Amino acid sequence: MRKVALKQISIASLHVRSLLIFAICVIPIVVSHPCNAQSGSDPAKLDDKSPHLVKVPTSGYVPAATSAESKRGQALFQNVGCMSCHSVHNVGGDLAPMLDGVGARRSEDFMIAHLSNSPAAIEQYKNMRGKNYISPLPHSRYSLETVKALVAYLKTIPEPPDGFVIEPHVPRLPASPPSPSGQKFKPEKSSESSIEGQKVFNKRGCVACHAVGDVGGWLAPRLDGVGGRHSREFIQAHVTDAQAHAAALSTKSGKVSSKMPRLTLSPLESKQITDYLMTLPDLSSDK
16 A cells, blocks of 8 residues: 655655565555645545545654754765665655654664664664564665764654555556567667766666666566667656656556656656667577
8 A cells, every 4th residue: 555645745655665575566565655735635535535545644753953964964865875765755766665754753773773884783773673583675784974964864854744645556567578579689789878878877776676687686677688678768768757657658447657766867868878778688588
């Protein structure tokens, strides 16, 4: 299920989703985002039309005041790629818990233990979660100085003013669409644009979820030979704005959604990444 807030729409997840991350694209899992009031919808009416929706009020959390350290933490948060998985105020991914009002759910000690790369912090986190706890998605860890700045920023993030609504997931894009029968994909030749695209691809942290060859994550489709599964137009539209592209693919008989976050790329960067992806061979065809 998905959770939504009254003042702004944000694709963001409850902690329960991180516990069920293995189930992505396999079974429905609980996610969250702030409720929508900007469109003029009344939450009560929303419940009438969608009986499976459940409203969750805010906790009354008062965020910390902005400081020089929290501003530095916000810049670090954006630069280290946290928003590839997490979201704040409608922006970011939904593969990991939403961070709106995270200070209401997690203590400063917990966040430091979860983010710091010091042996003491790692041991403290194990004690907090339990010795038998195994994270399905290991989290990045940083120096204590960096972590303190990140936590200072996280504590300033408010909850959505009017709370959340939990709603069901919608169908996702297929992870590996079948290649056209009888066709063998021929990757495009490398170019200056594709080389630049590879740099942007790496800088944006795409390999955190996607794999190319033997490098990368497993939460999203492998990209080897992706040009043989999708047209150039499809790939560039999805790279440019996966959420809008999925919405465009939706029909009256079924809504389609994508877990890929908006990357705020320039048109040139979208083209360059697409050019790079079109050069990737289908390694499975070599076996």
